[in-house]
Amino acid sequence: MNIKFFISAVVLFSLAFFGCEKYDDYVEDYTHSTVYFGAQHPLRTVVARGDDMQIKLGVVLAGKRQNNDEEWVTYSIEPSLLDEVNQDEEMDVQLELLPEEYYTLADEKQFTIHKGELLGEIEMTIDHDLFVSDPNAMNTHYALPLQIQETSADSVNATKDYTIVAIKYISEKSGYYYSKGAYYELDESGEQYVDTSEFWNKDLTENDFWYLETLGLDSLETLDEAVSSASHGVNLRMKIEDNNQVVIEPVVFFNNILEGGGTYDPENKSFYLDFKYEQFGNQYHVLDTLIQMHDPEKDLRFEEY
Known part of the structure; x- marks a missing residue:
């Protein structure tokens, strides 16, 4: 047998075998799924136009290329999370819990990640008249601290199981x-x-x-x-x-x-x-x-x- 032909065949076989194995890392799911908040200290700015204002809050599902199931994530509002931010000198902010009467949540307990989606969202509606009448609302002052409690996914990313969403407004004339x-x-x-x-x-x-x-x-x-x-x-x-x-x-x-x-x-x-x-x-x-x-x-x- 031609030795060069034999070596070439072995190399090609090896590349094909190991190459496919490496490629599988990108096309197959991880061994477990996890959920988390994409940002821990986001600042959301809403434009005040005269009507109530809406923003969306969301959790991320990771570890799957495709979501073939409906997953759920329960959460709670945790005011104690604000203490950690307020005591951190590097953060240079002093946050106050957003008053309950200033907002409503479409679902007060749970995010739902629908089949085919990798993001679960709920809508938050901010009362226009109450919010803009508060002089603190145009600065980084009010925040809503959320923490994940349980999920139907395999796990929760412990380093990103919370988000403290600061919310302020700007005038539509700005x-x-x-x-x-x-x-x-x-x-x-x-x-x-x-x-x-x-x-x-x-x-x-x-x-x-x-x-x-x-x-x-x-x-x-x-x-x-x-x-x-x-x-x-x-x-x-x-x-x-x-x-x-x-x-x-x-x-x-x-x-x-x-x-x-x-x-x-x-x-x-x-x-x-x-x-x-x-x-x-x-x-x-x-x-x-x-x-x-x-x-x-x-x-x-x-x-x-």
Whole structure:
């Protein structure tokens, strides 16, 4: 027999035999299944729009490529889990148990992982009026601590058997805005214009932008890193009244807003501002239109605290 042919045949047989055996590690289930929470310290942000707000909470089934059974996972709310977070200096948060009247759970005892699924979810509904009327709710303050108790799966991952879900809200009026308009430099009397500069482009994406941060359901504040060039970086606080009139106030330590206000157009999601401010000894008059880039929910990403 040709020795080279014999060696080649042996090598090919070995590769086929052991190669298939290794491949089986990827196509077969593990010896046991397990359930766990995917994140232990998630921060969930909801957009307040006027109606009750919903988020989903879930558990993961692992150890199976396919789930051919219906599995269940029971859980409980464990306030003591908050103590561990609050006492951890590296976490830098102080969490409080989310009041029971602020929310309802679609199932108060159990997650169900349906056949064909590897994730079991329940819907949590947050009471809009109660939540947004609480000033703590717009910060990382309230949390719901859940812990797995039992499961129909083979085991529970002991290192991930809990999740402490922090929940806060942002206003639907928050987020990024295109800015276009004009500003005028005034003389010493504050009555006459001595210089004019316009800032607008037909292509909205070529305009300056502002970022408005939530201070309350109808209160917003500009951020240093994202304000219109028209205002030379001046910070504003804006409060929208019931009649959609906008009251402009200076930010603490930046008291250079002289006067002004505006209106809010909820249909077009736009602000029309008219205000005066002082900076470096000069006075300016600004006429600015702010047009929301997109729904602030599009800027939300997975976060942990």
